[in-house]
Each structure stands twice: as structure tokens, then as C-alpha cells.
Amino acid sequence: MDSNSSRGKRTSLQPMRAAGRQRVEELLEAASDLMAERGYEATTMAEIAARAGAKIGSLYRFFPNKEAVADALVQRHIAVLEDEYAALAKRAATLSPDALADVLIELLVTLHPRVKSLSALMEARTDKMEIRDRARGHAIAGIAAALRVCAPGLDEALARDIAAVVLNIMKVLRSMLAKDAPTTSGAPDELRQMHRLYLTDRLRPFRRTPDGITDAEP
């Protein structure tokens, strides 16, 4: 019996066999590719199935509707981000503010292939916005945590404000690098410069001194 793991919509089934799990992977991969290319709205369920080498009925077996596909993707992306930010927080302890700025901005470039449809998904307007808000929240919390590891004594609220700015810079950089013929060729480097300048300035008061004590000013 398809034991519907308690409280899915009308029809949402977990795959029970290896083949099913495999299919779900293929479907999500296809969905992520297509949504990254064309955007959420413009991607059709038929296309997703087709690119995954499946038929539309299979897609609807594992996902009750299009929104569920998007949600599943966002969930996965959140998991990736959590991992990466956890790793970042560890590295941050050993980094100077300058170096952290570079690491942060490069992080996204590295991360990009693993969360390629994230921006398309975040722009999509669906009913369940909480999941997207959670994704944003995780990202900001992750970056803020890294900042405070690097600059202990940095005010909690300020760290989150700075993190919000950093996150948006990363988003812009992604869009500059992704688009077909977006902006002028030097723009991405300018953006990096700006980011570096900004973080260096903001974290300067908290620069660690040789004896490990921060010299924050009142």
C-alpha cells in the first residue's frame, strides 16, 4: 500500500524503491536546469518530465503539483547552503577581514552549480513564501555568523545588516556572470572591489590584534 507518509496534499508519495529514488533525482535535476534557464513560470511540467526522460505521470506520482517541485528544490538548496556556511564559519576563525571578503564573494561562484536554480526560484511568486523566507534567513544567518567569528564583538544586528548587503552583492555578481550579454566586461571585478572595500571598512574596528584581543572602539 502506498503509505502516504501522513499528511501530504491529495497525492504525494515518497519513492519506495531505488528506481523511484533515482527518478526523483533525475526529475529534480531536470527541473533545476530548466528553471535556471527559463525561470519558474516559463518551465512546464511536461518539459521537466521530458528532460528527465520520464513521462508526465511519473512526475505527478512524486510531486503533487508544480509548487511542490519548486519547494523540494529550495529545500535541497537550503541544505547545501547550511553545509557551506557551517564550513565557512570554521574557516572564518583563521581569516582576516580582507580575506573573508574574498572568500565570501568567491563562495557563491563555487556554489553556483550546486544551487543554480535558486535565484529563479526566489523570484517565483507562489503561495508558500515561507520556504523562500527561510532560505533567505538561513543565508543571512550563515553569513552573519561567519562575520562574527572573524570579527568577534561585532554587534549582532549590525552583522545581520551587513550580511544582507553581502548576500545581495553575491546575487548581483551571480546575475552578472550568468546572463547572456549582461553588463560591461569589467563590472564583475568592480563589484568584487566594492565588496572588499566595504567589508574591510566595516570590520576594521574589530581587527584582531596579535595577542588575540580585539581592539573594538566605543
Next chain:
Amino acid sequence: MDSNSSRGKRTSLQPMRAAGRQRVEELLEAASDLMAERGYEATTMAEIAARAGAKIGSLYRFFPNKEAVADALVQRHIAVLEDEYAALAKRAATLSPDALADVLIELLVTLHPRVKSLSALMEARTDKMEIRDRARGHAIAGIAAALRVCAPGLDEALARDIAAVVLNIMKVLRSMLAKDAPTTSGAPDELRQMHRLYLTDRLRPFRRTPDGITDAEP
């Protein structure tokens, strides 16, 4: 006779009477509001007509299709931007780099109500992308021009790179200010700070000396 001003699609008509011109205004205003709120895709032609207090047939009298509505809006926005950037170029001659940074970032806030659907429109995926590219190009050219007025001697290509960055900062600021519960409350100010820091740094070499000669360094 509806003299179809040479080469519209199948049916595109210019309004011939005051009432028609008025209606077009109302329709575009409604479309701009809705698209700013909901995005391009999510806005339906029926809604646009309804919000303008018109019936769908009236909408289709003046616009052959949905894309034409979007294009008309982008055109108008471009016109607004051209005006504003022309005015900015004049002011820029009297401004220090610091002041220009502030003026630039505030410009968008002022401008926002007049081009409210621009970001939604720029994100929309339609066939005719050239119009959107032109809009981007105008904005970058306008900002770059202001930069070079303020900092004569600034390299042309570099000015455009910086302009691209500035434009994106403005876009981020707009999204921060517009969204429902987007980011932390201090983030917009942080963004302003960063922008200021960046422009001041980039234009420092070209700061005007009292005798009107720039002291650019090699």
C-alpha cells in the same frame, strides 16, 4: 478611418481623440501598478483593463498584445530616465564625488514612483529583448556620463563598469525598499554606506583641485 500608422502588427491603433489618449494613460498606469505588484507573467490582461476601469476590448484596441503593453511601459521608463540623467549630468559638474554618490543613490528613491514597474519588466522573459537591453544601456550611459562630468579624465570603459555596478546597487536598494518583509531594517543604510565608500574610492584620483585642474595619477 483608423489610419494604422504604417506597419503595426495586425491591429495596433494610436488613440485619435482626447478620450482615447486618456484611456491609454489609465491602462498603462494600471498595468504599471499591477506588474510592479505581481510581476509581468502574473498580471493578466483582464486585470489591467479592470483596474483601469475599462473592458478588455478597449485594452486590445490600443495594444495588440500583452508584450506591447510591456514595451510601451519600458519606452516610457526610458524617457523618464533620459530626462533624469540629463539633469543629473548638469548637476554633476558642481558635485564632489562624495556628493555624487549620495545624489545617485537617492535619485532612484525619488525616481521609484515614476518607474515602478521597471524591475518587474526587466525580469520578464519575452521575445523582444532589445528594448530591455536599450533601457539598460541608457541607464549605464547616463550614469557613466555623470561620473565623467564629475571626474573628468576618468577612463570611458572604467566609467561604464562603475556605472554598471552603481546601477545594480540601485536595483538592490529598490528591492530592499519595495519588498514586503525583505531584509533587516538597517540593510538599506548599509547599502548606502557601501555605495558611498566605493564611489569615493573610485573617484578619488580625479578629485578636482581648487584651480579646476584634475590631479589624476598615472
Next chain:
DNA sequence: GCATTATTTGAGGATGGACTCAAATTCGTC
């Protein structure tokens, strides 16, 4: 091999939204 459950399939239902058009109405002009 047989029963049972998981997965696949694809035709078709339902919906919504872009777009049409012929008839009615209003406006401007003489």
C-alpha cells in the same frame, strides 16, 4: 510462479488567460 506493491504510461479533463470581432455607443463636425 504467484501475490502484492511500486512505478510507468499517456490520453483526456479542467482551467485560465490571451486574443477576436461584430454590434452598440459616443464624439466631433458641419
Next chain:
DNA sequence: GACGAATTTGAGTCCATCCTCAAATAATGC
């Protein structure tokens, strides 16, 4: 106030896309 032209109207067409479902097929355990 009558004529033609501009505008309004809204029911109706068309079509893309989401989603359903009963029957076919494959895998698993005994």
C-alpha cells in the same frame, strides 16, 4: 441633428498548461 469616425463592450474562440486516473508493466518477497 445627421453623418462618419473613434471608442466601447463582452460574449466567445482558441490554446497552452496543469493535473487526473485507470490500466499496463516491473520489481519484490514468499
